[in-house]
Amino acid sequence: MTIKTSFNCILISLLLISCSEKQKEPEKKQNTTNFIIIFADDLGYGDLGVYGHPTIKTPNLDRMANEGQKWTNFYAGASVCTPSRAALLTGRLPVRSGMASGKHRVLFPDSKNGLPAREITLAEQLKKVGYRTAAIGKWHLGHKEQYLPTNHGFDYYFGIPYSNDMDMVSGLIPYWDYWQQPNDSIKTEHFNVPLFRNTKIIERPANQNTITTRYSDEAVSYIKQNKDKPFFVYLAHNLPHIPLFVSDEFKGTSERGLYGDVLEEIDNGVGKILKTLEDEGLAENTIVVFTSDNGPWLPFKLNGGSAGLLRAGKGSTWEGGMREPGIFWSPGQIKPGVVSDLGSTMDLFATFSKIAGISLPEDRILDSHDLSPTLFDKAANTRKSILYYRGTEIYAARVGDFKAHYITQGVYGQFGEKIEHETPILYNLNQDPSEQFDIAEEHPEILQQIQDAVAKHNSKLVRGEDQLADRE
Amino acid sequence: MTIKTSFNCILISLLLISCSEKQKEPEKKQNTTNFIIIFADDLGYGDLGVYGHPTIKTPNLDRMANEGQKWTNFYAGASVCTPSRAALLTGRLPVRSGMASGKHRVLFPDSKNGLPAREITLAEQLKKVGYRTAAIGKWHLGHKEQYLPTNHGFDYYFGIPYSNDMDMVSGLIPYWDYWQQPNDSIKTEHFNVPLFRNTKIIERPANQNTITTRYSDEAVSYIKQNKDKPFFVYLAHNLPHIPLFVSDEFKGTSERGLYGDVLEEIDNGVGKILKTLEDEGLAENTIVVFTSDNGPWLPFKLNGGSAGLLRAGKGSTWEGGMREPGIFWSPGQIKPGVVSDLGSTMDLFATFSKIAGISLPEDRILDSHDLSPTLFDKAANTRKSILYYRGTEIYAARVGDFKAHYITQGVYGQFGEKIEHETPILYNLNQDPSEQFDIAEEHPEILQQIQDAVAKHNSKLVRGEDQLADRE
Numbered sequence: 024m025t026i027k028t029s030f031n032c033i034l035i036s037l038l039l040i041s042c043s044e045k046q047k048e049p050e051k052k053q054n055t056t057n058f059i060i061i062f063a064d065d066l067g068y069g070d071l072g073v074y075g076h077p078t079i080k081t082p083n084l085d086r087m088a089n090e091g092q093k094w095t096n097f098y099a100g101a102s103v104c105t106p107s108r109a110a111l112l113t114g115r116l117p118v119r120s121g122m123a124s125g126k127h128r129v130l131f132p133d134s135k136n137g138l139p140a141r142e143i144t145l146a147e148q149l150k151k152v153g154y155r156t157a158a159i160g161k162w163h164l165g166h167k168e169q170y171l172p173t174n175h176g177f178d179y180y181f182g183i184p185y186s187n188d189m190d191m192v193s194g195l196i197p198y199w200d201y202w203q204q205p206n207d208s209i210k211t212e213h214f215n216v217p218l219f220r221n222t223k224i225i226e227r228p229a230n231q232n233t234i235t236t237r238y239s240d241e242a243v244s245y246i247k248q249n250k251d252k253p254f255f256v257y258l259a260h261n262l263p264h265i266p267l268f269v270s271d272e273f274k275g276t277s278e279r280g281l282y283g284d285v286l287e288e289i290d291n292g293v294g295k296i297l298k299t300l301e302d303e304g305l306a307e308n309t310i311v312v313f314t315s316d317n318g319p320w321l322p323f324k325l326n327g328g329s330a331g332l333l334r335a336g337k338g339s340t341w342e343g344g345m346r347e348p349g350i351f352w353s354p355g356q357i358k359p360g361v362v363s364d365l366g367s368t369m370d371l372f373a374t375f376s377k378i379a380g381i382s383l384p385e386d387r388i389l390d391s392h393d394l395s396p397t398l399f400d401k402a403a404n405t406r407k408s409i410l411y412y413r414g415t416e417i418y419a420a421r422v423g424d425f426k427a428h429y430i431t432q433g434v435y436g437q438f439g440e441k442i443e444h445e446t447p448i449l450y451n452l453n454q455d456p457s458e459q460f461d462i463a464e465e466h467p468e469i470l471q472q473i474q475d476a477v478a479k480h481n482s483k484l485v486r487g488e489d490q491l492a493d494r495e
Numbered sequence: 496m497t498i499k500t501s502f503n504c505i506l507i508s509l510l511l512i513s514c515s516e517k518q519k520e521p522e523k524k525q526n527t528t529n530f531i532i533i534f535a536d537d538l539g540y541g542d543l544g545v546y547g548h549p550t551i552k553t554p555n556l557d558r559m560a561n562e563g564q565k566w567t568n569f570y571a572g573a574s575v576c577t578p579s580r581a582a583l584l585t586g587r588l589p590v591r592s593g594m595a596s597g598k599h600r601v602l603f604p605d606s607k608n609g610l611p612a613r614e615i616t617l618a619e620q621l622k623k624v625g626y627r628t629a630a631i632g633k634w635h636l637g638h639k640e641q642y643l644p645t646n647h648g649f650d651y652y653f654g655i656p657y658s659n660d661m662d663m664v665s666g667l668i669p670y671w672d673y674w675q676q677p678n679d680s681i682k683t684e685h686f687n688v689p690l691f692r693n694t695k696i697i698e699r700p701a702n703q704n705t706i707t708t709r710y711s712d713e714a715v716s717y718i719k720q721n722k723d724k725p726f727f728v729y730l731a732h733n734l735p736h737i738p739l740f741v742s743d744e745f746k747g748t749s750e751r752g753l754y755g756d757v758l759e760e761i762d763n764g765v766g767k768i769l770k771t772l773e774d775e776g777l778a779e780n781t782i783v784v785f786t787s788d789n790g791p792w793l794p795f796k797l798n799g800g801s802a803g804l805l806r807a808g809k810g811s812t813w814e815g816g817m818r819e820p821g822i823f824w825s826p827g828q829i830k831p832g833v834v835s836d837l838g839s840t841m842d843l844f845a846t847f848s849k850i851a852g853i854s855l856p857e858d859r860i861l862d863s864h865d866l867s868p869t870l871f872d873k874a875a876n877t878r879k880s881i882l883y884y885r886g887t888e889i890y891a892a893r894v895g896d897f898k899a900h901y902i903t904q905g906v907y908g909q910f911g912e913k914i915e916h917e918t919p920i921l922y923n924l925n926q927d928p929s930e931q932f933d934i935a936e937e938h939p940e941i942l943q944q945i946q947d948a949v950a951k952h953n954s955k956l957v958r959g960e961d962q963l964a965d966r967e
Binding site: 069072073074075076077078080089095096278279280324325329360361424454456457459460 | 547549557755797
């Protein structure tokens with residue numbers, strides 16, 4: 024009897040285990056990978072050690088790249104802040120959401136609108152299966168309450184809602200001195216930017232000297248508080264966008280000067296986050312991504328970054344404007360190596376959705392490709408092209424190795440002439456990453472292929488109503 | 496009795512051990528670190544994955560850098576072949592040995608002279624304590640018998656004694672087509688370069704399609720044959736100097752095109768060498784260094800390399816002409832990390848001498864600094880300056896972070912105007928590695944410091960008799 028009872032108990036136990044495992048299995052697949060996006064502002068392709076900078080020391084980001092995947096053909100969704108951020112969070116080209124405009128390139132403190140409520144953000148998507156979601160840092164998708172992160176799928180927000188050079192106290196400083204050497208006369212209190220917690224302003228002007236480390240520390244706290252649930256942390260630093268500010272601990276530490284100090288403070292925060300994940304036993308089921316919103320703001324000279332061997336920078340549709348470091352880290356999950364496949368910040372939407380087991384919305388066109396075959400197995404992903412919009416116009420398009428420039432223009436702040444090319448300029452970007460040697464004449468058939476891809480895109484394009492145009 | 500005998504035997508044995516250990520100890524210190532220098536030709540600062548190239552895949556060199564030290568302020572001794580190689584092997588500026596000239600920049604197949612016998616090469620230095628020494632690859636320090644490696648301290652030579660574009664079969668090919676895209680009409684038999692084993696020509700024209708892998712395989716054989724002795728292998732690839740040739744195995748494999756194929760074949764050879772060292776148990780007592788003789792030959796467009804974010808290339812005294820990847824590997828010995836201290840190929844002479852316990856020659860001025868404090872302990876080394884000679888003239892000088900340009904001129908093959916600057920141009924290279932922002936006006940005191948260092952150098956300079964001027 025005893026034996027039989029025991030046997031039955033075991034049997035029942037086995038059935039229970041089996042049953043609960045059956046129920047748990049899909050839940051596990053859906054919900055147990057956490058996601059962290061660390062998003063820098065105006066950081067160039069060449070600004071990290073592992074991407075070739077000689078004197079900016081980024082040991083934590085280098086480690087992420089060496090233990091994970093270093094992507095070398097990874098793109099921001101646009102070459103300036105607002106549309107780039109809209110692209111990342113919606114998985115859609117900003118021209119679809121109305122977050123690209125022919126009138127203004129970004130939102131300003133007197134802008135009336137923001138990311139429309141009808142857009143589905145990555146946070147809203149992940150909340151469908153119960154993720155806890157936090158936005159920490161720069162938002163720049165509308166600063167009015169209805170546009171803030173907490174009204175776009177984030178449970179929590181802590182940050183400055185737009186660029187750190189906005190709300191400048193008028194008449195106080197010769198702003199364009201920033202085009203020259205670092206200028207100690209520029210103070211954080213000269214920029215009256217607000218710091219929000221959720222929908223409330225808790226500090227104004229935000230103390231930008233300490234903001235980078237405060238952002239990283241907020242991320243660490245959020246991870247610790249939510250370690251038992253699946254979570255998504257979108258950590259969007261306000262820096263190294265000018266004006267450059269750094270905490271005392273990092274001031275004067277980098278051989279690269281103030282810009283390097285700022286990056287090394289960001290890198291230090293990356294180290295804290297990785298350590299937290301490791302200490303909490305979360306490293307193997309958390310994917311950490313590092314990238315930036317657009318290329319370096321070159322007219323600011325040493326206060327701007329470097330695109331390395333890429334041409335031009337922020338605001339332009341040359342490679343330096345939109346190609347960025349793209350680092351994916353999750354020990355055991357992400358197959359380590361250098362990846363030269365095409366990728367975009369817009370792809371994070373489909374990739375995280377796939378990993379979390381969430382269907383993609385079917386009522387709209389997405390520009391998002393699932394990168395998980397490449398991340399987990401180094402297999403090819405489905406992205407084969409990149410569109411380079413400037414505002415609402417396609418300036419250039421890449422298909423495979425080749426990029427055609429239809430229109431070219433200077434970087435943000437030094438716009439120069441807008442040149443429409445009767446015969447587009449054609450480069451093989453994998454052979455000629457610095458965009459030096461036009462091969463359009465030898466390869467009309469490639470130009471035609473790219474033109475066909477652009478025509479196909481245009482034929483299905485529904486433009487969202489311009490959300491950037493109206494200002495008070 | 497038995498016990499006593501045994502005791503005595505033990506005592507004697509102990510004494511013998513003690514005695515032989517005493518004798519062995521200095522020998523061990525002197526002789527048990529092997530040295531391998533892998534020297535590329537015309538490879539740019541930006542041409543390796545770990546130095547930021549997006550599509551050239553160099554997993555073995557990346558591994559060397561990640562497991563060892565990646566130096567980011569490491570310089571060749573000159574901006575073209577012959578003087579750069581003389582500098583590395585003698586630890587002296589080429590102007591001292593006569594291997595720099597105001598008439599010709601390098602040796603040619605009709606040159607009469609070569610590296611003078613009075614110069615002490617690194618091979619001769621290491622032979623003082625019994626090293627086995629091999630030169631494999633490009634020599635370019637004189638092709639007549641008395642100048643060949645076997646008359647300069649190397650036990651063994653296998654290679655092409657000058658550049659792979661020399662001895663061109665006349666009238667056969669439009670050589671400057673190489674300025675354009677890769678040209679399949681260029682064949683290895685169009686370059687009648689000889690391949691030597693020791694002092695004998697064993698193949699002419701050398702089959703350049705297979706030469707890269709043959710060089711690496713020779714190095715592997717030499718290591719295996721000499722694994723029980725201390726050895727020094729100087730493996731100087733002829734490539735990626737134009738004309739570019741690659742073996743069938745690597746043809747068409749790189750996204751970067753032919754230039755990438757060539758580098759990936761070199762990288763593959765690096766992998767074979769590291770594996771051999773590991774398989775033979777030699778990794779922990781062999782230091783492997785990878786660097787290049789000068790920057791990329793830019794006028795050859797896609798057949799030349801990339802200096803990454805550095806300005807200009809081969810032949811010039813801008814950073815792109817002389818700053819190179821510098822990777823040091825020896826697991827357990829070399830402390831891993833990124834190093835931005837100054838270093839030069841000339842420093843290998845003093846560094847290897849120190850490690851092998853050999854005194855430096857006292858009858859001549861050396862330009863060689865011991866880098867071992869940095870390699871082993873990340874302590875500062877004694878090098879604080881770099882002189883940028885073009886031929887026999889100082890064009891620029893770096894002291895600490897700062898570089899003054901006294902004369903500037905274009906790259907090799909597109910010489911342009913020689914400009915003597917009344918006020919030198921001054922850059923902070925660690926802040927401004929691309930040499931964009933002249934700060935001479937703000938820092939006359941730094942210009943003066945550099946000028947003082949140059950004057951001190953000049954006051955002691957004895958110029959060697961020009962060995963490059965005479966041709967048949």
